Amino acid sequence: MKKRYRNGEIWDFEHEIGLLRNRDVILGLDGGTTSTVCICMPNLPFSDPFPDPLPVLARAVAGCSNHNSVGETAARETLEQVMADALLKSGSNRSAVRAVCLAVSGVNHSTDELRIMNWLREIFPTHVKLYVQNDAVAALASGTMGKLHGCVLIAGTGTIAYGFMEDGRQARAAGAGPVLGDWGSGYGIAAQALTAIIRAYDGRGPVTILSSNILQTLDLSSPDELIGWTYADPSWARIAALVPVVVSCAEAGDQVACEILQDSVEELALSVKAVVQRLGLCGEGVTFGNITFDSPIVPALFILTWTMYIAFRWKSFFPLVMVGGVLEANERWDIGKEVVNHISKSYPGVLPIRPKVEPAVGAALLGWNFFMKESRKEAYKR
Amino acid sequence: MKKRYRNGEIWDFEHEIGLLRNRDVILGLDGGTTSTVCICMPNLPFSDPFPDPLPVLARAVAGCSNHNSVGETAARETLEQVMADALLKSGSNRSAVRAVCLAVSGVNHSTDELRIMNWLREIFPTHVKLYVQNDAVAALASGTMGKLHGCVLIAGTGTIAYGFMEDGRQARAAGAGPVLGDWGSGYGIAAQALTAIIRAYDGRGPVTILSSNILQTLDLSSPDELIGWTYADPSWARIAALVPVVVSCAEAGDQVACEILQDSVEELALSVKAVVQRLGLCGEGVTFGNITFDSPIVPALFILTWTMYIAFRWKSFFPLVMVGGVLEANERWDIGKEVVNHISKSYPGVLPIRPKVEPAVGAALLGWNFFMKESRKEAYKR
Known part of the structure; x- marks a missing residue:
């Protein structure tokens, strides 16, 4: 692991306190224009559904981390600091991290992703899985419990x-x-x-x-x-x-x-x-909007057929x-x-969801999902 | 006349060249967010209509003079400089000026007017008539040849x-x-x-x-x-x-x-x-828009009556x-x-006019109009 001491003592706590609890963790970050939130979650065993409430180990908050607003250097420092804070609060350190999912606003192109990925790689050891996304992805995942x-x-x-x-x-x-x-x-x-x-x-x-x-x-x-x-x-x-x-x-x-x-x-x-x-x-995007009915039997039949159609077509x-x-x-x-x-x-077929957890938790769940998929793939190869 | 040497040599030319032509002049200014134009016109004898083309003695251009954009000091200096330039180009000086009409964007309240008026008074002798307006006024006057x-x-x-x-x-x-x-x-x-x-x-x-x-x-x-x-x-x-x-x-x-x-x-x-x-x-704001006609004679009569009504009602x-x-x-x-x-x-009754002269000329004509009115009032009092 490369060590970076750009702004001095971000990771110093790791030498001072050591690893309090011996368990793997996942970091989820939601970086917006107003604030940045980092969630530290235990790496859950393969489980569906997730335990409710989710076992969040720690939560840390910092300022803006959108590179368009505050510039590259300040954005990086904010993100690094908020991850260190979350690990410190949870009594963990970087060696316990299995995956990091960083969802920040201002990430619109693969070039943005790559740049942040390279910099994350300087902080975490190579076995840590890293995922960089737009903050909208974290918001989705907070409602779908990590499913994209x-x-x-x-x-x-x-x-x-x-x-x-x-x-x-x-x-x-x-x-x-x-x-x-x-x-x-x-x-x-x-x-x-x-x-x-x-x-x-x-x-x-x-x-x-x-x-x-x-x-x-x-x-x-x-x-x-x-x-x-x-x-x-x-x-x-x-x-x-x-x-x-x-x-x-x-x-x-x-x-x-x-x-x-x-x-x-x-x-x-x-x-x-x-x-x-x-x-x-x-699915095919069938619409109700412009259909007119001439007889009360027709809509009844129509609704019945429609319900059956929907029932057999989960995709809708x-x-x-x-x-x-x-x-x-x-x-x-x-x-x-x-x-x-x-x-x-x-x-x-629209199913409205108002998330019960915040986007940073969504990011952590997303990180967990990605990590589980990749781990399964790797296990299959062996 | 108070002398102001805030930025050195704005009015120095007056001592150097003296008054080349012995005639009264009017200054008209159009100050916008993009540029400021000053026109120097001779003080025309009472005449209606104005001579065509108008006898413009000089035209000077400067940058922005909106105090909201560039601040009070810069706006003042720009306005003072552009007036000095116009007078220099026309071979006149401040002692030849009879009236100044300053139409600048950003003048929305009587407090704005008063502030600019006080400052203009520092530049010009007391007998010079001063008028401060919004730049929209100059634009109107450029189409109505000085009528408000x-x-x-x-x-x-x-x-x-x-x-x-x-x-x-x-x-x-x-x-x-x-x-x-x-x-x-x-x-x-x-x-x-x-x-x-x-x-x-x-x-x-x-x-x-x-x-x-x-x-x-x-x-x-x-x-x-x-x-x-x-x-x-x-x-x-x-x-x-x-x-x-x-x-x-x-x-x-x-x-x-x-x-x-x-x-x-x-x-x-x-x-x-x-x-x-x-x-x-x-006038009363009578509208044509929503009137429907049932017979061809009715609209003919209607139009005739309407035309007569209009002819007798210039106000419309x-x-x-x-x-x-x-x-x-x-x-x-x-x-x-x-x-x-x-x-x-x-x-x-709308009579569209696309002005043939620029707003700064409108301001000069407006200044001339105000000046003539006041002169007549004063002559009447004597």
Whole structure:
């Protein structure tokens, strides 16, 4: 194992405390633009289903590890430090690690993967299995308990839909940022609400309670002041933080707020449908949407045939893992529920999942899955 | 006159060359985010119409003078330097100046006006009349030859509609920046085109020739690369520069490009209509749009009555000055013409004007108009 002492004492604890518990571990990392989480899990014996709750040994948190945001060196140091912290907390060290699954935002090409892989290889011995993925993969795995099959819809400040097939094919939709039209996102919803205030003010749009409610939230006295407010700090998260106000206005019956949320629902559903369609995740993609019935017997027969067809065709069902603030259940206006309703009109086989574990645990489970598959392959060769 | 030597030798030329020609002059400035233009015009005797072409003595150009972009000090120095340059070129000096009309972007409140006014007062003797305005005012005046009545629609990188009444009332619509929904602007058109490429690529939208044409223009090989391209430099002007490609795609019959331009037309027309409505620029705002006719005699009579009504009601006509790259005539898909058609359905009294002179000349004419009015008032008092 090569030793790296770039920033001094990251791994010093290994000499000081030694290995407290003699058991193999798996590391799962979820690296986002806001924070980075590392989970240390025991290397479970081959078991299906997983024990509930999952035996997490340690959890460590650090800042941003997206190399596009903080640069290569800072991203590396953050990732290395958070792994060391998780191992230290769990009383383990690198010699106990069997596999590492690193899922970080900003990994979009095989070149990104390779670069991170090479650097991980400098930290861990050669027998440790290493997997580098996009953070969307960890989000999917957090809902499917480590299986790479189905679709994940992330809708927080930004939005992206990712689809994965067991044969390795994958597809994505949206996730290109606000300039390139991620309108279903938290940023998209809030920016449309701010726009609606300006339009109501200058006579281009209808009156809305968004005006008073959002201005009050931001402690501004006139819509004019919104211009200065947006110019002062163009951060998307700051604007997206207004989503709860938009939802409460919609729940209070405001027509403009309702239309904005309805648009968001359609945009988010469209992203998922585009991915499902391209991958053929739902079999042939038969749709209910445009079929009209002339007699009550016909739909009854149709539904019966359809149910049988579905029952014999498991492929038509697919998990949809839903992650992010925008999709969390609200009291009356539930964006996530509406998105699923919308998708199920085209793809009745959609199985919505709201993950019970965080993405870093998903990454650890994914790492465990990969590791088990490779171990089995290697055992078979011997 | 107070003397200011903040940056040394701005006004030194006055001592060196003296006054070459003994005539009164007016200065007009148009200060934008891209550049600042200063025009030096002779103080014309009371005359209507103005001589054609207008006797412009000198024209000087400098960089950005929007205090929001470059800061107070740099904006002041730019404005002072460009006025000195124009006077030097025209063989005049400050003692020949009768009036200065400074129309700069970023002037939105009376506090902005007052601040600039105080600083101008440090440069010019007390008998010089000083006027500070928003740059939209100069654009209107460039079309109305110095009269402050009507509406101006500016659509370049951004967009704004301003309306002015002779009684001093004014109203604006849009102009709040891209976050707050200036969708009819050059930036808006181009951002929608880029979005359409991403949507076609990930399966959310229809195929469009925008993809190949824009990628070729930007020398990119895949829509994926657009994400990096937009993140690399978020300047609005860089994105807005793609408008001609969108227009050429629409002219080639591309449905997606046509819809984007049609949206832009509706948005721009809506801004103007909102301003006209709020100010009552077009009298009572009677509309043609939704009237249906049952017999051919009825419309004939209706049109006759209407024409007479209009003829006796000059107030129903209003000038619409149209400025900016988006509104310039294109070969087949003429956005400006479509905007006027759209507005005239609601306000048949719209009189579109494409200015023959630049906004800085508009500012000079405006300065001249103000100056003449005040001089007449003062003469009346004596």
